[in-house]
Amino acid sequence: MSTSEFQDARTSRAWQRSVSEELVEGVGEVVVEFFDEGRSRRWSWWERPAASALLAAAESRDREFDAVVVGEYERAFYGDQFRDVVARLNAVDVQVWLPEAGGPVELDSPVHLALMTLLGAQAQREVARARHRVWRR
Template identity: 40%
Template structure:
């Protein structure tokens, strides 16, 4: 059998895309090689968050389009890491296309092709979709908590245009050696001499009883 390999990596947390591709591809090859399978095509999305449905990931969308063509160049699809491929209920929304076009989908977690009539296989893939969603949510919570702590305890400004009334202040090289080597620096916020008095005036007038529209008009 010839296979198309699908994988995905997000670059949000500075993952090495090639290293991620290699280990996912390695898992896929370890699964199909004992059955005499070879990989004839690769579809690998870089920088596409797992929350995006397959039709909105460039290479996943190409793979879905290829399923419909009899001369697609492969007999089955293999995925090295289902948590990278499926998020939440995506498996239940995507797998029927594989079944419709008669293209088997192989994953290491079931030891071969997914059986559409096997409730255990369906449960396993649903669990991995839920785990993928939970992992993403945990990362999001950790990142937000770390950013809030850095802003509170270190006085950092974590990016973007400074709010009106402030200007950026250079706090020196980034504490992460790798980022410092790339020239990244830390920034804080200082009141802007030109615009900070306007902010003070806005708050003062509000406390005096003026409404938002009157302050803006003034």
């Protein structure tokens, strides 16, 4: 969540968690949560505290999870960030699940790659719209 002064963190966190839990219902459970507040999705995951902590946790041999479930693509990624993040997580045997994909994303799937390209462009448009809607005093 990038604009903490214009959004309610508790509500944003709750609906993203709800979407994530619904996505993995019957096959897994959410065991740990990473949520950046006050950081734009335009920043790389390595520059966002919680996202960076998630990447570090994924590389740990005693991590608590085997998949990362993202509540909404547009809240987590910008442009073509997704491919790099997923490739890094897949390299340590961590899947990435998205509600927009209906489950785990497969980087070798042309359909998933097309979807990620579309979602990346949509996230960029959302940032541009938000810049014009939000003004500071």
